[in-house]
Amino acid sequence: MRRVWLAETDEVRLAEAVARLRSRRGFQTAYRRGLLSVPDRLARALPLAHHPVTVAYLLPFALEPRGFPVAGYPDGRITEILSTILTRVAPGSARHVALAEAARRLYKRSCMLADRQDKLAAGGSR
Numbered sequence: 001m002r003r004v005w006l007a008e009t010d011e012v013r014l015a016e017a018v019a020r021l022r023s024r025r026g027f028q029t030a031y032r033r034g035l036l037s038v039p040d041r042l043a044r045a046l047p048l049a050h051h052p053v054t055v056a057y058l059l060p061f062a063l064e065p066r067g068f069p070v071a072g073y074p075d076g077r078i079t080e081i082l083s084t085i086l087t088r089v090a091p092g093s094a095r096h097v098a099l100a101e102a103a104r105r106l107y108k109r110s111c112m113l114a115d116r117q118d119k120l121a122a123g124g125s126r
Helices: 011-018 024-033 039-048 052-061 076-085 094-124
Strands: none
Touching (some): 076 094
16 A cells, blocks of 8 residues: 555556555555545456455455455465455454454465475475
């Protein structure tokens, strides 16, 4: 959310900035500024969001969250959180933020596991 003030008059840039939310601090800033309350902006931002944490922050604000594809993440539990639980929580609630944090931790853990497996595979082939 850095430099978002530069884009505040440009809807496309705002949507791109919102599509890159990955931290609780950035989410809270965007939420307080009302950047997540514009349906057209979310309609542009959600398809651009590829990181599961970003999707976790944006999905409850979407008008039709159940129609958004959330498959393909390395941990099936992330997909479960995004496709079921987050479609029913109140946007900006403590539960919403906690679920986004759970998705972040699961994603981080799956990346660390993949990295460890890559290192083991590279070390085992020598």
